[in-house]
Amino acid sequence: MQYKNIHLIYFSPTHTSAKISYAIAEGLEAETLSESDITCEGLKEPLLIGENELVIVAVPVYGGRVAETAMERIRMFQGKDTPVIPVVVYGNRDYEDALKELSDTLVVQGFIPVSAGAFVGEHSYSRKDMPIAAGRPDKDDLFKASQFGHDTLKKLDDAGCLSKLPVLEVKGNYPYKVKGPSTPQAPVTDEELCTQCEYCIDVCPVTAISIVDDRMFSDPVLCIKCCACVKECPEGARTFDTPYTAMLHKNFSARREPELFF
Ligand SMILES: Cc1cc2nc3c(=O)[nH]c(=O)nc-3n(C[C@H](O)[C@H](O)[C@H](O)COP(=O)(O)O)c2cc1C
Known part of the structure; x- marks a missing residue:
């Protein structure tokens, strides 16, 4: 075929x-x-x-x-x-x-x-x-x-x-596996590093990011925690802090x- x-x-x-x-x-x-x-x-x-x-x-x-x-x-x-x-x-x-x-x-x-x-x-x-x-x-x-x-x-x-x-x-x-409750959380921006190039706005799949009061604002309710904005930020100004990172690093490195x- x-x-x-x-x-x-x-x-x-x-x-x-x-x-x-x-x-x-x-x-x-x-x-x-x-x-x-x-x-x-x-x-x-x-x-x-x-x-x-x-x-x-x-x-x-x-x-x-x-x-x-x-x-x-x-x-x-x-x-x-x-x-x-x-x-x-x-x-x-x-x-x-x-x-x-x-x-x-x-x-x-x-x-x-x-x-x-x-x-x-x-x-x-x-x-x-x-x-x-x-x-x-x-x-x-x-x-x-x-x-x-x-x-x-x-x-x-x-x-x-x-x-x-x-x-x-x-x-x-x-x-299928029942999804656990999801706590609203979004990446944060280091204002010192951020140049407001707005690239994070472009790559966000759910339009959770906007500029409010001259600062980048990520809506924790809309955010799906995909971390596109963290990985794509040209200045490395975005971080997503979650205890899962250490747990996954420790237990799922094989x-x-x-x-x-x-
Ligand atoms: C909210 C969330 C939940 C995730 N859950 C799992 C999971 O259950 N098991 C796993 O191995 N990886 C999990 N991941 C990791 C993603 O599946 C993985 O990074 C994937 O490569 C992302 O695909 P993408 O690069 O196409 O966006 C999760 C990632 C996110 C953001």
């Missing part, structure tokens, strides 16, 4: 999910690539993607589930027996029910999962003094992602048509590898 176009859909505030999705696409060797980057904005109208395209949906894991903002935005895409590769990227702790949640949701929306993967990306809370999966996805991860794309292509070729594929099983449970499902 040859697919001329690969359609990438990703929500990726700190770019790790996007990087993995591009590496997978490379292995799929398509003639053309189109993308729906739903990080900073969702679609205004529903989009139907036909059966002649192969879709990759890549999202981060938040609390063992698909990041909520990503899930809301993914619901705007509709398939028509469209092949899809659901992909979750997590910060080396665990992805729990996220891959199953993503895969199940895409089935309901008319997609047919053909393979799926859970990959590791640098944790949003990783810091220089307390690294958590720092620098990932690295060369090895990207190679595995590309190979995964290649192997998916082979699986599709061997099957000949989608209706011959058995239903894809991925790791995870239903009912390297985890991608888990792939065919």
Whole structure:
């Protein structure tokens, strides 16, 4: 089965999910690539993607589930027996029910999962003094992602048509893990370092940042703690202080590898 176009859909505030999705696409060797980057904005109208395209949906894991903002935005895409590769990227702790949640949701929306993967990306809370999966996805991860794309292509070729594929099983449970209560909190700005370039405003996926009384203000109720503003600030003026960083650094430093499902 040859697919001329690969359609990438990703929500990726700190770019790790996007990087993995591009590496997978490379292995799929398509003639053309189109993308729906739903990080900073969702679609205004529903989009139907036909059966002649192969879709990759890549999202981060938040609390063992698909990041909520990503899930809301993914619901705007509709398939028509469209092949899809659901992909979750997590910060080396665990992805729990996220891959199953993503895969199940895409089935309901008319997609047919053909393979799926859970990959590791640098944790949003990783810091220089307390690294958590720092620098990932690295060369090895990207190679595995590309190979995964290649192997998916082979699986599709061997099957000949989608209706011959058995239903894809991925790791995870239903009912999905219940999300814990989230305490409103947002990164803070060091006013000495901040030049008010407003780049943080541009990269925030949920427009939680604005200028109030001539200072950067992050609304803790809107903030999803993705840390895009922390990692992207050109002056290093933003920090997000959470006890999770030390806990994750201490307990989840042993390297985890991608888990792939065919
Ligand atoms: C609010 C929040 C919750 C997270 N929960 C988890 C988790 O449950 N397990 C895990 O391993 N990583 C977790 N992470 C880390 C992200 O999944 C990881 O950094 C991912 O690579 C981010 O994807 P992105 O670069 O595409 O934004 C969490 C990050 C945030 C911001």
